Amino acid sequence: MAGTAGEASGMDVKTLCLGVLTEGDKTGYEIKGRFEEAFSHFFGAGFGSIYPALAELSRLGLVTCRSVEQDKRPDKKVYRLTDAGRRRLLDALLATPPRHKVRSEFLVLMYFAHLLPPAHVAAIIDRMVAQWAPLVAELDRCMDGTDMNPGMRFAAGYGRAVLGAALTYVRQHKAELIEAIDERRELEPNALAGE
Amino acid sequence: MAGTAGEASGMDVKTLCLGVLTEGDKTGYEIKGRFEEAFSHFFGAGFGSIYPALAELSRLGLVTCRSVEQDKRPDKKVYRLTDAGRRRLLDALLATPPRHKVRSEFLVLMYFAHLLPPAHVAAIIDRMVAQWAPLVAELDRCMDGTDMNPGMRFAAGYGRAVLGAALTYVRQHKAELIEAIDERRELEPNALAGE
DNA sequence: ACCACCATGTAAACGGTTACATGATTAC
DNA sequence: GTAATCATGTAACCGTTTACATGGTGGT
Numbered sequence A, B: 001m002a003g004t005a006g007e008a009s010g011m012d013v014k015t016l017c018l019g020v021l022t023e024g025d026k027t028g029y030e031i032k033g034r035f036e037e038a039f040s041h042f043f044g045a046g047f048g049s050i051y052p053a054l055a056e057l058s059r060l061g062l063v064t065c066r067s068v069e070q071d072k073r074p075d076k077k078v079y080r081l082t083d084a085g086r087r088r089l090l091d092a093l094l095a096t097p098p099r100h101k102v103r104s105e106f107l108v109l110m111y112f113a114h115l116l117p118p119a120h121v122a123a124i125i126d127r128m129v130a131q132w133a134p135l136v137a138e139l140d141r142c143m144d145g146t147d148m149n150p151g152m153r154f155a156a157g158y159g160r161a162v163l164g165a166a167l168t169y170v171r172q173h174k175a176e177l178i179e180a181i182d183e184r185r186e187l188e189p190n191a192l193a194g195e
Numbered sequence C: 001a002c003c004a005c006c007a008t009g010t011a012a013a014c015g016g017t018t019a020c021a022t023g024a025t026t027a028c
Numbered sequence D: 001g002t003a004a005t006c007a008t009g010t011a012a013c014c015g016t017t018t019a020c021a022t023g024g025t026g027g028t
Helices: A013-021 A028-039 A047-059 A083-095 A105-111 A118-142 A150-187 B013-021 B028-039 B047-059 B083-095 B105-111 B118-144 B150-187
Strands: A063-068 A076-081 A101-103 B063-068 B076-081 B101-103
Touching (some): A013 A028, A013 A047, A013 B105, A028 A047, A028 B105, A047 A063, A047 A076, A076 A083, A105 A118, A105 B028, A118 A150, B013 B047, B013 B076, B028 B047, B028 B076
């Protein structure tokens, strides 16, 4: 979005909301669910950004909002894409430069591994492996589904390929790294790095 | 950093600055250079965050700052890690949970590929390939160096492995994606997606 | 002429995360 | 009893990004 028209700019939560609404009408809560299922490995957003985004889209006439009464629950607000919203989504998509950023505290930690106790480094790596392994399995399951459009498939396949490579790399180089920092420790004992 | 002591929290530019200063005294400008060389593929920071971070670290006594006069240039400010800074770095590193986040406008675009003109999608993929290919080459060169500590090597190797997988995947599945969205177009013509 | 490099900083804008606030239902 | 699911929203906080401000050197 950014500004009034769709200039070149970063993808924001508003555009993503318009995007998931092309799949059908949804509540804010359901949109969050889709974000988790479909985007979580390459784009994150919480309620704190989704609800305000939806309110703004409604204000701009890019979505309509219909309240649905429920017994024993607060009212649902079901959002639907308008024609203007569909046009805006397209403009935004066409104007979005394809960035791809990684922000990895994990790799920073690995970069400074020689400053840390080897056992700590080993624990961190194990933790990442434990986190990634089930994700790979999930992406594999996800790609067996027949209800996916080509883009979803491509994005999921990408995630699968990259995560797989990451897992393989980390598993194959863990021992090497730990040994190397162990040796360093003997050569340059660092009083501050004790535990 | 976050707060006074090193609680569990996100890695920030301040910690990274302390980290690169373990490699030797540096100016803000040189730190930016190191960020580009060593971290750019998993952590970004510009002058707008580095200079204020350095000022804050100085205020906290975690680095010292020595001004060096230069002729025909503004004075340099050379920063050096203090013992307190070294300790704080270690605390921060030990307290940092190993997160790994990807934010990819590229994959969002691919996810919604069926809404876009196939030629546009193809162009985006080509652009990513053109961006990644030289980076792989650079990482390969970087890993031939002998002046790297084990952690740098591990991080660079990781980047190389993952980028390689990404490139391979994207190259192998580009045609498949383009064909699939071309077919979709025939089946469900979308007046709004024309170009 | 123009761009890249060296060199440092400030200030506003922007957007996302986190915590707060509320509350019933269902399953373990 | 405790946690997860359903359901919506606000407000403060935090950190990054971007634009602004300045200015000489050296190469094409």
